[in-house]
Amino acid sequence: MKSKGFKLLIIFMSLNLLCGCWDIKDIDKRAFPLVMGISKENEEDYKVTLQIPIPQEDNKLSRTVTGSGKTVANILGKLSTNFEDAIDYSQIRLIVIQSDLAKNHQELKKLIKFLMASEEIPSRALVSITDDKVETVLSNINKKLGVHASSIYDFFNKGAGWAPEIFSIPIWEVYRSLFSYTRDVVVPVVRSGKDTVLTFEGAAIFKKGKFIETISPDESQLVNLFRNNSLKGRIESLGFASIIVTSSSIQNETSLKDNIPLVSSNLRLKMYILERKEGITNTKIKKEIEKLTEKRFYHLLKSTQENRTDILGFGQQFQQQISYQELKDWRNEYYPKMKVDFKVQANME
Numbered sequence: 249m250k251s252k253g254f255k256l257l258i259i260f261m262s263l264n265l266l267c268g269c270w271d272i273k274d275i276d277k278r279a280f281p282l283v284m285g286i287s288k289e290n291e292e293d294y295k296v297t298l299q300i301p302i303p304q305e306d307n308k309l310s311r312t313v314t315g316s317g318k319t320v321a322n323i324l325g326k327l328s329t330n331f332e333d334a335i336d337y338s339q340i341r342l343i344v345i346q347s348d349l350a351k352n353h354q355e356l357k358k359l360i361k362f363l364m365a366s367e368e369i370p371s372r373a374l375v376s377i378t379d380d381k382v383e384t385v386l387s388n389i390n391k392k393l394g395v396h397a398s399s400i401y402d403f404f405n406k407g408a409g410w411a412p413e414i415f416s417i418p419i420w421e422v423y424r425s426l427f428s429y430t431r432d433v434v435v436p437v438v439r440s441g442k443d444t445v446l447t448f449e450g451a452a453i454f455k456k457g458k459f460i461e462t463i464s465p466d467e468s469q470l471v472n473l474f475r476n477n478s479l480k481g482r483i484e485s486l487g488f489a490s491i492i493v494t495s496s497s498i499q500n501e502t503s504l505k506d507n508i509p510l511v512s513s514n515l516r517l518k519m520y521i522l523e524r525k526e527g528i529t530n531t532k533i534k535k536e537i538e539k540l541t542e543k544r545f546y547h548l549l550k551s552t553q554e555n556r557t558d559i560l561g562f563g564q565q566f567q568q569q570i571s572y573q574e575l576k577d578w579r580n581e582y583y584p585k586m587k588v589d590f591k592v593q594a595n596m597e
Contacts, residue, residue, distance in 0.1 A: 279331060280339040282310075283400050284369075285382025286320060287346035288355065296323040298335070299386040301397030309397045312387045320362060337368040341401040343375050343419065344385055350377045350435075350452065350459060357426060357457040364423040371420040374404055376436045377452050388440040399445045404436065412482045412493070413465040414448050415472045426457045430563025430578045434471050437462060455557045455579075467548045473498060474560040479517065484540070489524035489533050493517055494597050502562075504569045509586040511562060515541065517594045530596055538592040545590045553584050562586060 285297040297314045313331065317323040328335045343363065350356055363369055378385050389399055396402075404416040417435055425433040434451040441447040451468040453460040463471075473479055479496040501512040521533065552559055556579040563578045570582065 278336045279333045280336050282398055283342045283344060283386055284340050285344040285386050287382050288349045294320050294323060296320060297383050297386050309390055312383060314383060338370060340369055340373050343373055344382050345377050346382050347377050347379045353458045360423050363419050372418050374416045374418055375422055376438050378438050380439050385440045389445050403446045412472060412479045413469045429576045430558055432557045432559045434559050453557050453559055460555050460557050466544055470545055470548055471559055484537060486536050488528050490522040491519040492522055493519050500565060502565045509566055509582050511588040513588060513590045515592045518597050519594060520597045534594045537594045541592045542590055549588060556580060556583060558583050
């Protein structure tokens with residue numbers, strides 16, 4: 249009897265150590281926001297808007313939920329408390345920041361650090377900026393026919409060959425740039441579209457979290473190019489002809505002479521002629537494309553050298569030729585003096 253009682257005691261003690269599933273929430277009782285919008289309406293309060301997909305059988309594709317408070321963390325907590333289902337922030341794929349907040353240097357740095365440190369929000373979530381009200385951008389999806397709940401996020405993930413001007417950047421890359429001596433970043437700028445969910449406006453340049461200027465979609469595709477993304481699918485209208493890029497590749501060679509960085513860049517393009525006016529030769533089209541692309545590059549290079557913002561990543565290519573201590577002065581001492589020989593070679597498919 250003593251042995252039997254002892255065994256029962258051991259069993260009951262073991263049961264207390266079992267995990268169980270008492271705190272697991274059924275998936276149909278959880279809400280999974282895909283997009284989060286953040287703004288600061290006045291000097292004190294933040295506003296957070298969530299776009300949450302809802303079942304397809306309902307009339308709407310998604311719903312937006314908005315909260316305000318002193319901190320983003322406080323708002324997320326209040327939304328979780330007041331929402332009818334448990335909100336799971338781990339599936340957030342895109343964070344849209346209103347431009348007035350993005351242009352506030354200290355506020356943006358604080359926000360990016362919070363997003364990076366948050367255990368609920370994934371660091372791989374993409375970041376974009378809008379001049380619209382974030383509530384307008386996130387709710388715009390329900391005004392368009394034939395779209396689905398993930399359309400806003402899918403806008404940045406069309407795949408190779410469909411929209412080479414558009415690019416994406418995750419939270420962790422923006423966070424890394426806050427501490428980098430050589431790497432500055434560009435963040436896509438969007439607006440709510442009239443006939444589409446979103447409209448791509450170009451990109452905003454940030455240096456250590458500080459807004460510098462915006463660049464056009466044509467210039468942002470050059471950033472994509474130097475990030476080793478293809479220009480495949482790019483359509484150019486020359487007035488007398490239209491072409492589509494079928495493939496691209498770029499090679500960079502670097503050297504250092506008298507402490508002046510030298511770069512030789514060779515861009516190869518293959519293209520297909522969509523249309524042309526009578527009498528226009530292949531040679532004329534090729535020369536015009538080469539001239540146009542080179543002109544865009546040098547305009548962007550001049551602007552970034554004046555602002556000391558290396559968004560094309562040239563500083564990364566000189567890490568083996570310039571010591572770590574000297575790279576700390578890359579933006580101010582080396583980059584403004586850098587000379588680039590950029591050549592474009594276009595060929596017909």
